[in-house]
Amino acid sequence: MARTSPVALVTGASGGIGSTVARALAEEGYAVAVAYGRGAEAAERVVAEIEARGGTARAFPADLADASSLAALFDAVIAAFGGIDVVVHAAAAFHKAPIVDTAPETIDEIVLANIAGTLHLARLSALHVRDGGAIVFVSSAITRLLPAGYTLYATSKAAVDALTTVLARELGARRITVNAVSPGPTRTAMMTADLTAGGDPDAQGTGILAATPLGRFGEPDDISAVILGLLEPTRWVNGQTIQASGGFV
Numbered sequence: 470m471a472r473t474s475p476v477a478l479v480t481g482a483s484g485g486i487g488s489t490v491a492r493a494l495a496e497e498g499y500a501v502a503v504a505y506g507r508g509a510e511a512a513e514r515v516v517a518e519i520e521a522r523g524g525t526a527r528a529f530p531a532d533l534a535d536a537s538s539l540a541a542l543f544d545a546v547i548a549a550f551g552g553i554d555v556v557v558h559a560a561a562a563f564h565k566a567p568i569v570d571t572a573p574e575t576i577d578e579i580v581l582a583n584i585a586g587t588l589h590l591a592r593l594s595a596l597h598v599r600d601g602g603a604i605v606f607v608s609s610a611i612t613r614l615l616p617a618g619y620t621l622y623a624t625s626k627a628a629v630d631a632l633t634t635v636l637a638r639e640l641g642a643r644r645i646t647v648n649a650v651s652p653g654p655t656r657t658a659m660m661t662a663d664l665t666a667g668g669d670p671d672a673q674g675t676g677i678l679a680a681t682p683l684g685r686f687g688e689p690d691d692i693s694a695v696i697l698g699l700l701e702p703t704r705w706v707n708g709q710t711i712q713a714s715g716g717f718v
Contacts, residue, residue: 487559
């Protein structure tokens with residue numbers, strides 16, 4: 470297949486931050502692989518929206534907790550588009566509960582999806598992203614706040630931050646940049662689940678707004694803009710975890 474445009478693979482692209490990034494990349498001229506876990510219909514809607522605006526996109530299923538599924542994802546994207554220039558990893562499993570209230574199998578599930586899955590994706594990205602490309606992980610401001618009740622999620626995202634720095638050093642000779650973007654409270658389904666799990670979403674939301682200098686929640690577009698900034702042709706930011714929280718942290 471002739472290479473006519475750069476190719477981006479976006480995980481978690483059926484909703485939230487991932488879908489916004491997928492649309493924005495298409496607007497920038499990327500052919501976009503819209504990878505999804507359970508949201509097949511939502512992923513197809515993202516593809517349809519991109520195509521309606523003259524862009525190129527295809528939806529690809531992938532199970533973050535299954536290494537063979539991730540390998541098949543990369544193979545399918547390369548077969549469809551001819552290669553991969555950018556990987557944006559926005560998929561993650563969320564869990565909020567004190568560790569003593571967390572079942573052993575839940576620990577295994579989150580570690581498998583968020584840590585092992587991210588490591589498998591990092592390995593595949595290192596193998597397949599073309600020289601001069603970019604990898605961006607979506608982390609979380611929770612790694613700076615470290616409140617009680619976020620043991621699994623915070624630990625898994627801290628692993629992402631460490632991976633970002635190490636992988637940047639491993640891939641630098643190939644001119645592949647590796648960074649992470651760490652959103653603060655952002656209007657997504659995950660934030661809704663987080664606030665609801667706290668028992669009083671209105672009170673929690675008011676507290677977050679009071680602690681945010683810009684006085685509002687983040688929007689997926691805010692995070693997407695930071696991610697796209699890390700893909701500029703003259704890239705110099707590398708191996709960094711960038712806080713995108715409106716000053717919340």
